Structures are given as C-alpha cells and as structure tokens.
Amino acid sequence: MKTVKNMKKWFTSLTLLGFVLAVTFNWSLLVSSKKPSDEEVAYVDDKARHYSETGQERLLSLAPSAKVHQDITSLDEALLKIKNLEQRLKDIEFRIPKKYPEVNFLTFKDRKRILVTGGAGFVGSHLVDRLMMEGHEVIVVDNFFTGRKRNVEHWIGHENFELIHHDIVNPLYIEVDQIYHLASPASPPHYMYNPVKTIKTNTVGTINMLGLAKRVGARVLIASTSEVYGDPEVHPQTESYWGHVNPIGPRACYDESKRVSETLAYSYGKQENVAVRVARIFNTYGPRMHSNDGRVVSNFILQALTGQDITIYGSGKQTRSFQYVSDLVDGLIKLQNSNYSMPVNLGNPDEHTIEEFASIIHDMVGGKSHIIHKDAMEDDPQRRKPDITRANHVLGWQPLVPLQQGIKKTVEYFRRELMRSKHSERNLHDPVEAGNLRKALSNGVLTDV
Ligand SMILES: NC(=O)c1ccc[n+]([C@@H]2O[C@H](COP(=O)([O-])OP(=O)(O)OC[C@H]3O[C@@H](n4cnc5c(N)ncnc54)[C@H](O)[C@@H]3O)[C@@H](O)[C@H]2O)c1
Numbered sequence: 001m002k003t004v005k006n007m008k009k010w011f012t013s014l015t016l017l018g019f020v021l022a023v024t025f026n027w028s029l030l031v032s033s034k035k036p037s038d039e040e041v042a043y044v045d046d047k048a049r050h051y052s053e054t055g056q057e058r059l060l061s062l063a064p065s066a067k068v069h070q071d072i073t074s075l076d077e078a079l080l081k082i083k084n085l086e087q088r089l090k091d092i093e094f095r096i097p098k099k100y101p102e103v104n105f106l107t108f109k110d111r112k113r114i115l116v117t118g119g120a121g122f123v124g125s126h127l128v129d130r131l132m133m134e135g136h137e138v139i140v141v142d143n144f145f146t147g148r149k150r151n152v153e154h155w156i157g158h159e160n161f162e163l164i165h166h167d168i169v170n171p172l173y174i175e176v177d178q179i180y181h182l183a184s185p186a187s188p189p190h191y192m193y194n195p196v197k198t199i200k201t202n203t204v205g206t207i208n209m210l211g212l213a214k215r216v217g218a219r220v221l222i223a224s225t226s227e228v229y230g231d232p233e234v235h236p237q238t239e240s241y242w243g244h245v246n247p248i249g250p251r252a253c254y255d256e257s258k259r260v261s262e263t264l265a266y267s268y269g270k271q272e273n274v275a276v277r278v279a280r281i282f283n284t285y286g287p288r289m290h291s292n293d294g295r296v297v298s299n300f301i302l303q304a305l306t307g308q309d310i311t312i313y314g315s316g317k318q319t320r321s322f323q324y325v326s327d328l329v330d331g332l333i334k335l336q337n338s339n340y341s342m343p344v345n346l347g348n349p350d351e352h353t354i355e356e357f358a359s360i361i362h363d364m365v366g367g368k369s370h371i372i373h374k375d376a377m378e379d380d381p382q383r384r385k386p387d388i389t390r391a392n393h394v395l396g397w398q399p400l401v402p403l404q405q406g407i408k409k410t411v412e413y414f415r416r417e418l419m420r421s422k423h424s425e426r427n428l429h430d431p432v433e434a435g436n437l438r439k440a441l442s443n444g445v446l447t448d449v
Helices: 002-032 038-053 064-068 070-095 122-134 149-155 188-193 195-216 252-272 296-305 325-336 354-365 389-395 403-419 431-442
Strands: 113-117 137-142 161-165 178-181 219-225 276-281 310-313 319-321 344-346 351-353 371-374
Touching: 113 122, 113 195, 122 137, 122 149, 122 325, 149 161, 178 195, 178 325, 188 195, 188 252, 195 219, 195 252, 219 252, 219 325, 252 276, 276 325, 296 310, 296 354, 296 403, 310 354, 319 354, 325 344, 325 389, 344 389, 351 354, 354 371, 354 403
Parallel strands: 113 137, 113 178, 137 161, 178 219, 219 276, 276 344, 310 371
Antiparallel strands: 319 351
16 A cells, blocks of 8 residues: 555656656747847837738748748747737637626615616616616616617626617516616607607607506606707796697607607606606717717717818707716706606706807817808707706706816717727726716816816
8 A cells, every 4th residue: 555655656756857857948948049139029029010900910920021030930920829819818808707897786675676768878878877886786678779789788797787679669567666768769860760650659668668667666757858848939948838849840759759758657647656757858968979860969079070061050059058968867866766756857058059069079179170051950949958947956966067078078989989990899988987977076076087
C-alpha cells in the first residue's frame, strides 16, 4: 500500500517537473527571439489596424511589405490571432447573460406589478426605465407599430421585466396593480397613416385597458393629449377649457378618439369605480423620438445634422412649448400615485416660436443648413402653451430641464443614431443617467448636462 502511495507521489512530482521544464523552455524561446524595435511594432500595429478596418485580416501575412520584414511576420500572425481571439470573446460576451443597471430593491409590500401599454415607444420606454430603476415589476405591452424592441432591450431578460407583443385592440388578461395606458400612435404621420386603426386603438383599446383595470382592481392612467384642446381659442390652455376641435379634419382621428378615451375613463370611474388618472400631455422631446415622425424637434435636428435645409411650415410665428421627456415621466408617476382624478396638464410653459426653435437647433448643430419656409399645414394649431398651475398645485410638479440642455441631449442621440451602421450595436442609452438628470437638476447639482 505504502509503495503504491510512494509511486503515485513520484509520478505526480515527475509530471510537475516535466510541465515546469516545458514552460521554462517555451518561455526562454520566446524571450530569446528577436525583440522588434518600436518602429517595427508601430508598423505592424498600423498594418493590422488597416487590414482589420478594411476587413482584410487574412492579407496581413501576404502583404509584400510585411514579407520584407520577415521577423515581423510572426508578430503579424500573433496580432492576427489576438484579433481573432478578441472577436471570439466579443461573440461569447454577447451570448452570456447581460449586466443590468442596478435597480432598487422593493419588498413585496412596496413592489407593484405595473403594465405599460406602448412601453416600447418613445415616452413609454423612458417611463419603463424609471419604474424598473425604482424596483417595480414592469410588463410592457406593445404591437411595435411605432415602438421598437431596441428602446427596452437593456431590460430584456431581467427578472422584473416582461415584454409582450400584443395589440391592445384585443383583450388582455393579466394580473397587475397599476396601468399606464400609453399605446397610441402619437405624431401626425403615424396617426394619419391608418385613421380607423388610430380610432380603434384609442377607443376599443382604452375600453380593454379600463376593463382589465376593473377586473383586477388596478389603477389606470390614460395618456391623453393637448390635442384635445384642438386649435385653442384660450391661451394658455387650462384643464377647464373644453377645446376647439374640427371633428372631420385630418387630425380628428387622433384628437376626437383621445377625447373619447377621456370620456371612457370617467365613465368607468363613475359607473364601475375604476380609479382613473388623466394626463394631458403637451409636446415632448428627447432621445428615442422617432426620426421619421415629422415632429418639429426631430425634423429640425435631423435636417441640421444631415446638412439639409431646415423647413418651417407656415410663417414660423406659430408657437410651441416643449418639455423634456424626463420631466414628463416624473409628472406621470406623480399623477398615477396621487389621489387626484381630474385631468392634469403636463407640459413646459416655456413658449417659443417655431422660428426660434429652428435657429436654436441651427446654432447648436452648426453646419451649412439654411432655414426655409413652406406652405402651412392644415389645422396646424397657432398657439400651444400649457397652464400647469394644477400640476404644480396638486402634484408639486414643474418641468426642470431647460430647453438648451434637453436639445443638446437629443442632438447627441440623433448624432449617434445617424452614425449607427449595425443592428447588433447595443443601445447605448443609460437609464441610470437619464433618471439622474432630473434629480440632479432639482438638487442643483448639475448646471450643464
Ligand atoms: N410625445 C408627445 O409629444 C406626446 C404628446 C401628447 C400625448 N402623447 C401621448 O403619449 C403616448 C406615447 O406617445 P409617444 O410619443 O411615446 O409615441 P410612440 O409612437 O413613440 O409610442 C406609442 C407606442 O404605442 C404602441 N402602439 C400603438 N398602437 C398600439 C396598439 N394598438 N397596441 C399596442 N401598442 C400600440 C406603439 O408601437 C408605440 O410603441 C401616446 O398615447 C400619445 O398620444 C405624446
């Protein structure tokens, strides 16, 4: 028995010795080989970069110039191998579970199951970021008509997150505590694309969401719009103003169906005791806006970034007031969790003419674009400015992000989007940073973002 043990020991020691010798021998070979000069290393680096940028790595060892430098060829090969290995590592990294932003932990008492319809859209995805960061369980329902998976891709796979491909015109049976009902095309080209579908989404879809809220006892927030005021005769618009909408104009499919959506909410509130919140959202902008939705901010930024003329429809004297998306998200969450059930305007009262917007964006982006005028659009409201006294009073809410800072963030986003050339590039947007923007501004920590 003892002899066997001794033999095992000897065998292990011999194997170890062999291994050490082999390593030492290879190492000495490596260190004794000619060390290339700095110029040679720089030359090979340069070649490797050139071939990898042009997708011709395999030519590296065949290049005539590389052949002249025989001793460098081995270095070429090594570099090539390293490059290949790096690429394989990237591929593997792509497959292993992702890292998620650090979300808050809520106990079962405080954690809510929250449904966000239209959560893959522009506003919805920012709302999802905020709710996820707060530690809630979030279910996104979207038919991807104008939304994109990419807007929420950084949460896919997270234990608190679920994405459901579903059209809200069809009933939905799930269990939730709160609903943010945002699903609806929101910009003129999108809602005019299929007016009947827009009406169905805002009527039948809203009935489905209110019905769900009734069944499971959830509270529901309806994303209404300043368009319920139409082309207003009252300025600024307060919630008590009933509006001035053309019921058969090109915008009617959206304006009127949103008005019905509000009526439905209050009918379910009164008749079925559903807890409803109604947010009348004014023009909002920020990263993840659609690049082809024809809205003023995205249009102007994209035209400026691509060196095209910046087009103003009409005189340019018509006014708009734009709020940055993180301000809106803050207002939506405050409203949902308040005990106030009448409609609340959420918008930025800082009013500018369209002409002013054009020159702010023109100056910020630089470039050679000219500002030009085209014919006015039909039923284009002349003035739009929210009166936010109610939001301030009942929610303690007001927008914080100044126009210049918001525009700067949005320009950065579109610049990155224009540079993007691959589908697989991960969404660079950082929800932590976005959530912190408003917080930092409200604490006076940030002056420039
Ligand atoms: N962005 C603004 O300036 C603004 C202003 C006023 C009101 N709103 C309202 O806010 C909400 C969100 O607007 P947004 O700017 O994020 O628009 P968006 O188009 O980016 O988002 C809407 C989302 O709803 C989804 N959707 C549309 N129809 C659907 C259906 N039938 N079933 C399921 N999903 C559907 C879309 O795919 C998209 O993801 C909308 O209700 C809009 O009316 C927005």
